Amino acid sequence: MAKTSVPQIKMPLTGNDAGAYAMKQVNPDVVAAYPITPQTELMQEFAQYVHDGDVDTAFITVESEHSAMSACIGAAAAGARTMTATSANGFALMWEVLYIAASLRLPITMAVVNRALSGPINIHCDHSDSMGARDAGWIQMYAENPQEAYDLWLIGIKAAENHDVLLPAMIMYDGFIISHTMEVVETLPDDAVKDYVGPYKPAYAMLLDEKPFTVGPLDFHDYYFEHKRQEIEGMERAPAALAAAAAEYEKLSGRHYGPVETYRADDADVIMVALGSTAGTARYVVDVLRDQGKSVGLMKLRTFRPFPHGEVTDALGKTKCVVVCDRVASFGAFGSPTFMELRSALYEVAERPLVINYIYGLGGRDTGPDLLEQAFEEGLRVARTGEIEQHVSYLGVR
Amino acid sequence: MEKKKGWKDVPLGGLIMEAGNADEYETGSWRTFKPVLDQEACNNCLICWIFCPDTSVLIEDEKIVGFDYVHCKGCGICAAECPKKAIEMVLDEEK
Numbered sequence: 001m002a003k004t005s006v007p008q009i010k011m012p013l014t015g016n017d018a019g020a021y022a023m024k025q026v027n028p029d030v031v032a033a034y035p036i037t038p039q040t041e042l043m044q045e046f047a048q049y050v051h052d053g054d055v056d057t058a059f060i061t062v063e064s065e066h067s068a069m070s071a072c073i074g075a076a077a078a079g080a081r082t083m084t085a086t087s088a089n090g091f092a093l094m095w096e097v098l099y100i101a102a103s104l105r106l107p108i109t110m111a112v113v114n115r116a117l118s119g120p121i122n123i124h125c126d127h128s129d130s131m132g133a134r135d136a137g138w139i140q141m142y143a144e145n146p147q148e149a150y151d152l153w154l155i156g157i158k159a160a161e162n163h164d165v166l167l168p169a170m171i172m173y174d175g176f177i178i179s180h181t182m183e184v185v186e187t188l189p190d191d192a193v194k195d196y197v198g199p200y201k202p203a204y205a206m207l208l209d210e211k212p213f214t215v216g217p218l219d220f221h222d223y224y225f226e227h228k229r230q231e232i233e234g235m236e237r238a239p240a241a242l243a244a245a246a247a248e249y250e251k252l253s254g255r256h257y258g259p260v261e262t263y264r265a266d267d268a269d270v271i272m273v274a275l276g277s278t279a280g281t282a283r284y285v286v287d288v289l290r291d292q293g294k295s296v297g298l299m300k301l302r303t304f305r306p307f308p309h310g311e312v313t314d315a316l317g318k319t320k321c322v323v324v325c326d327r328v329a330s331f332g333a334f335g336s337p338t339f340m341e342l343r344s345a346l347y348e349v350a351e352r353p354l355v356i357n358y359i360y361g362l363g364g365r366d367t368g369p370d371l372l373e374q375a376f377e378e379g380l381r382v383a384r385t386g387e388i389e390q391h392v393s394y395l396g397v398r
Numbered sequence: 399m400e401k402k403k404g405w406k407d408v409p410l411g412g413l414i415m416e417a418g419n420a421d422e423y424e425t426g427s428w429r430t431f432k433p434v435l436d437q438e439a440c441n442n443c444l445i446c447w448i449f450c451p452d453t454s455v456l457i458e459d460e461k462i463v464g465f466d467y468v469h470c471k472g473c474g475i476c477a478a479e480c481p482k483k484a485i486e487m488v489l490d491e492e493k
């Protein structure tokens with residue numbers, strides 16, 4: 001364990017506990033939320049902190065997620081540090097306002113506890129909710145476990161609020177698998193969190209600024225494009241802001257958070273790519289297969305937006321076959337979202353690897369080591385023969 | 399026509415930092431029909447002035463004196479609301 005500048009306090013926490021605890025330590029000005037499984041518990045715990053006077057947050061209980069995000073936007077525009085959380089269909093109900101939060105450049109942060117979008121109705125994990133909003137202008141990071149859920153939310157706040165960026169950020173963690181599973185989490189002391197996020201400095205604040213101004217007016221063909229270009233620039237500056245926020249966090253915690261994380265991948269013929277909790281399973285399978293002398297490794301993709309194409313190219317450019325596992329289907333597309341982005345990132349690589357895609361775990365379908373081993377074996381076959389039989393396959397479907 | 403600002407110079411997130419600058423936006427160019435006043439029929443009740451969404455009915459000494467064609471969009475609300483049928487919407491052929 002690296003030496004840290006503050007003590008780490010070990011606590012047994014589920015993903016939802018960890019999220020609520022991070023919120024408590026941040027003590028945001030405003031939280032507006034609506035319950036939805038598997039996020040409900042997170043906000044229930046936070047509401048308890050509000051009730052007990054542990055925070056002085058204005059907690060707005062709204063009638064829908066559309067209202068939750070709208071209230072967050074109003075609060076953030078007024079000059080408040082604002083947080084919320086949702087899952088699945090609640091997330092879908094926020095849809096139009098997600099874009100407005102980003103285009104108004106309001107650094108709201110939100111936990112998205114990943115759950116399959118209906119229908120058919122299902123309350124278990126996949127990434128169909130957050131993946132659908134990958135073009136909404138939000139920073140998106142996927143946590144592997146409760147520890148990352150806690151850490152990434154704090155890092156996300158710092159990066160989102162950076163005045164070079166000013167975009168909202170969502171932190172994803174897998175519904176039930178992470179949200180309801182308890183692990184030992186190392187937390188920071190309250191003061192350290194407070195110092196780390198610092199006092200909120202809004203770029204503009206309707207209720208605090210002296211001079212009145214207009215937020216959210218009509219913006220036609222003559223200026224809309226310029227404002228979108230400006231928003232794109234904010235996202236382009238996000239990698240540097242995320243790296244700076246993570247570096248500062250590493251000093252406090254000893255935990256390093258880059259946009260990608262590799263495991264036994266340097267010399268591997270086959271590298272699996274996974275997001276969220278599945279990365280943990282894949283790490284175990286890598287060890288099992290390495291013990292059998294098989295040349296396999298893992299690249300966990302932590303940051304999906306901004307997509308870290310440089311880091312992806314560096315991590316995967318020299319391997320023979322990349323096996324992209326995604327917990328989401330993109331209907332009618334050539335492969336899943338991560339497959340498409342990643343193959344595009346590898347296009348300029350001189351001897352680029354072959355890339356195959358597995359869609360897995362939809363609606364919470366359990367994806368154990370046996371299934372990932374099957375995907376690795378196909379990757380090894382592709383690496384050996386140089387031939388892809390099928391670009392996109394489905395893991396664990398009957 | 400002034401040169402429009404590029405993305406590096408426009409206010410963050412589409413904010414409008416000056417109050418009342420809608421005045422600079424010449425919405426009159428949107429118009430197809432323009433309101434024309436029949437002074438004889440008008441009783442200066444000013445209902446048109448109350449209803450105009452673009453404050454384009456011009457008033458002096460509590461009397462209607464005409465229309466601000468730089469901003470009037472030609473919506474026809476004034477003509478529709480006038481109890482004396484003193485406003486006619488005519489095809490604006492000048493543009």
Ligand code: SF4
Nearest residue numbers: 440441443444446480
């Ligand atoms: S509503 Fe008709 S009558 Fe009344 S002031 Fe306007 S034009 Fe004249």
Ligand code: SF4
Nearest residue numbers: 450470471473474476
């Ligand atoms: S046509 Fe419409 S915009 Fe023009 S003066 Fe009448 S009410 Fe106002």
